[in-house]
Amino acid sequence: MIWNETKECMSRDEMHNLQSKRLIKLVDYVYHNVEFYRKKMQAVGLLPCDIKAIEDITKLPFTTKDDLRDNYPFGLFAVPNSEIVRIHASSGTTGKATVVGYTRRDIEIWSECVARCFTMAGVSKDDIIQVAYGYGLFTGGLGAHNGAEKIGATVVPMSTGNSKKLTTMMVDFGATAIACTPSYLLHISEVLAEEGLLDKIKLKNAICGAEPWTDQMRLEIEKRLNIRAFDIYGLSEIMGPGVACDCKFHKGLHVCEDHFYPEVLDTKTLIPVADGVLGELAFTTLTKEGIPLIRYRTKDLTSIDHSACECGRTSARISKFKGRSDDMLIIRGVNVFPSQIEAALCELDEVTPHYMMIVDRVNNLDTLEIQVELNPNYYTDEVRVLESLTKKIAHTIQQALGINAKIKIVEPQTLVRSQGKAVHVIDNRKLI
Amino acid sequence: MFAKQLTVFIENRTGRLSEVLNVLKENNINILSLSLADTTEYGLLRLMVDNAPLGKEKLSENGFSSLLSNVSIIKIPHKAGSLQELLKVIDDNGVNIEYMYGLSIESTDAYVVLKASNADKVDAILTENNIETISCDTLSKM
Ligand SMILES: [Zn+2]
Numbered sequence: 001m002i003w004n005e006t007k008e009c010m011s012r013d014e015m016h017n018l019q020s021k022r023l024i025k026l027v028d029y030v031y032h033n034v035e036f037y038r039k040k041m042q043a044v045g046l047l048p049c050d051i052k053a054i055e056d057i058t059k060l061p062f063t064t065k066d067d068l069r070d071n072y073p074f075g076l077f078a079v080p081n082s083e084i085v086r087i088h089a090s091s092g093t094t095g096k097a098t099v100v101g102y103t104r105r106d107i108e109i110w111s112e113c114v115a116r117c118f119t120m121a122g123v124s125k126d127d128i129i130q131v132a133y134g135y136g137l138f139t140g141g142l143g144a145h146n147g148a149e150k151i152g153a154t155v156v157p158m159s160t161g162n163s164k165k166l167t168t169m170m171v172d173f174g175a176t177a178i179a180c181t182p183s184y185l186l187h188i189s190e191v192l193a194e195e196g197l198l199d200k201i202k203l204k205n206a207i208c209g210a211e212p213w214t215d216q217m218r219l220e221i222e223k224r225l226n227i228r229a230f231d232i233y234g235l236s237e238i239m240g241p242g243v244a245c246d247c248k249f250h251k252g253l254h255v256c257e258d259h260f261y262p263e264v265l266d267t268k269t270l271i272p273v274a275d276g277v278l279g280e281l282a283f284t285t286l287t288k289e290g291i292p293l294i295r296y297r298t299k300d301l302t303s304i305d306h307s308a309c310e311c312g313r314t315s316a317r318i319s320k321f322k323g324r325s326d327d328m329l330i331i332r333g334v335n336v337f338p339s340q341i342e343a344a345l346c347e348l349d350e351v352t353p354h355y356m357m358i359v360d361r362v363n364n365l366d367t368l369e370i371q372v373e374l375n376p377n378y379y380t381d382e383v384r385v386l387e388s389l390t391k392k393i394a395h396t397i398q399q400a401l402g403i404n405a406k407i408k409i410v411e412p413q414t415l416v417r418s419q420g421k422a423v424h425v426i427d428n429r430k431l432i
Numbered sequence: 433m434f435a436k437q438l439t440v441f442i443e444n445r446t447g448r449l450s451e452v453l454n455v456l457k458e459n460n461i462n463i464l465s466l467s468l469a470d471t472t473e474y475g476l477l478r479l480m481v482d483n484a485p486l487g488k489e490k491l492s493e494n495g496f497s498s499l500l501s502n503v504s505i506i507k508i509p510h511k512a513g514s515l516q517e518l519l520k521v522i523d524d525n526g527v528n529i530e531y532m533y534g535l536s537i538e539s540t541d542a543y544v545v546l547k548a549s550n551a552d553k554v555d556a557i558l559t560e561n562n563i564e565t566i567s568c569d570t571l572s573k574m
Contacts, residue, residue: 374441379499381439381478381547382530383469408473411443412497 114147
């Protein structure tokens with residue numbers, strides 16, 4: 001099934017024309033409505049009329065996560081708040097969140113994109129789907145929810161955190177689809193096995209995203225649950241989940257190209273590379289009203305393929321992610337930058353700024369251990385003091401990053417102090 | 433009277449305790465008593481030694497974090513019930529005991545190391561009640 005054949009299967013020429021038309025309109029729109037872009041264009045002597053086709057996109061400036069942070073919270077919005085119907089936010093490199101706003105039309109287009117992705121993953125109006133992404137500021141829950149509703153599926157808004165309730169309802173409701181992170185689904189498969197419920201479920205399809213995973217992990221999920229699993233991609237800056245998704249042929253993720261124009265850039269020169277070459281992914285939101293972004297650098301490393309897919313769709317496909325061009329980690333679906341940990345620790349007098357993050361995957365759930373050294377002025381002869389200190393550090397990290405970490409105090413001078421770029425992360429996760 | 437206790441933070445790794453003891457041995461520092469408070473991750477090794485400041489210095493040179501703190505070495509009669517009587521005196525004055533451990537036992541007397549939430553107050557209570565405390569020096573000469 002294809003949700004929107006007109007858009008998903010149009011010829012490359014038609015797509016080119018549509019993208020050109022939309023880019024021209026977008027540039028005119030941001031020039032007149034977003035001071036940040038107007039100034040950036042003026043700085044390089046660029047006028048909206050200089051953009052005549054999609055190829056001209058390379059003349060336009062890039063946008064980075066720093067730009068979003070510098071314009072916190074609403075500086076890059078192109079419409080007054082009266083037109084914004086929803087806000088989402090994600091954590092950034094500092095304490096400040098990255099804030100995005102949606103107009104009513106943005107929400108509709110988002111739902112359309114998620115509907116395309118879920119249809120690609122075999123979901124239809126006959127399905128009962130459990131959405132087990134977090135509902136809230138994170139785009140996962142509400143994004144998946146709206147898309148599934150648009151298809152007409154029966155949506156069960158589980159959110160996260162209660163595996164027992166999820167497995168019970170999966171059996172009792174006869175859920176046929178689930179949307180959640182891949183590591184959470186592996187965890188769910190274990191809970192089902194423990195409870196002897198594996199042969200009582202009616203699950204057919206899973207749409208997993210919000211963290212990187214491999215084909216091997218997909219095959220493991222498919223084998224354990226006897227289902228088909230699909231990779232959905234998105235980021236809140238661009239929209240949320242639904243920017244791209246893989247079809248049953250699993251040869252890259254189809255991008256909703258008529259709304260999000262993808263470029264893969266050489267990581268040094270930032271010039272677009274040829275199909276099949278690895279580079280940094282950037283998106284331009286061709287139709288977004290609330291917070292339109294031009295050439296937003298995602299830092300995700302991927303390659304692109306513009307050839308037609310066996311499934312009949314003609315939209316460009318991006319490969320599964322091969323890493324990041326920065327040091328961001330995704331732990332339990334939460335974006336974590338080592339610099340955030342450092343900043344949080346610097347607020348505490350009791351510890352030195354040296355630290356080591358050890359990321360692992362235990363029972364298919366990500367774990368984070370942070371090793372710290374005590375400041376000599378806070379040495380103690382009481383276990384109670386150390387215990388309350390580890391609690392305090394864990395609380396500080398939770399407040400700053402929104403993630404639970406196990407804090408381990410280590411002996412002084414045991415954490416690596418290297419010249420130049422220190423290694424602060426040991427990632428022991430094997431994506432199976 | 434207070435005595436200086438040397439506390440060393442050690443991770444629960446094989447051989448770490450032995451390394452601490454080796455540093456003390458190399459520097460001819462005699463251990464009079466010790467207690468180890470351990471958790472799954474780390475331990476706090478509390479030591480009464482004949483030269484605590486030297487111990488701290490040498491341990492620090494060898495990469496161990498240590499702390500000198502004031503504790504009371506209290507002399508009590510070596511007979512049933514005497515420890516309980518001591519605790520009663522302290523409890524009655526509303527002071528919390530953080531930890532304590534036994535030290536040496538002679539024919540008529542025993543010694544316990546005690547650390548309270550308020551060391552000064554405990555010292556005053558002991559003096560008031562004519563309970564004897566001793567220094568590390570005295571202890572090491574026994
Ligand atoms: Zn396809």
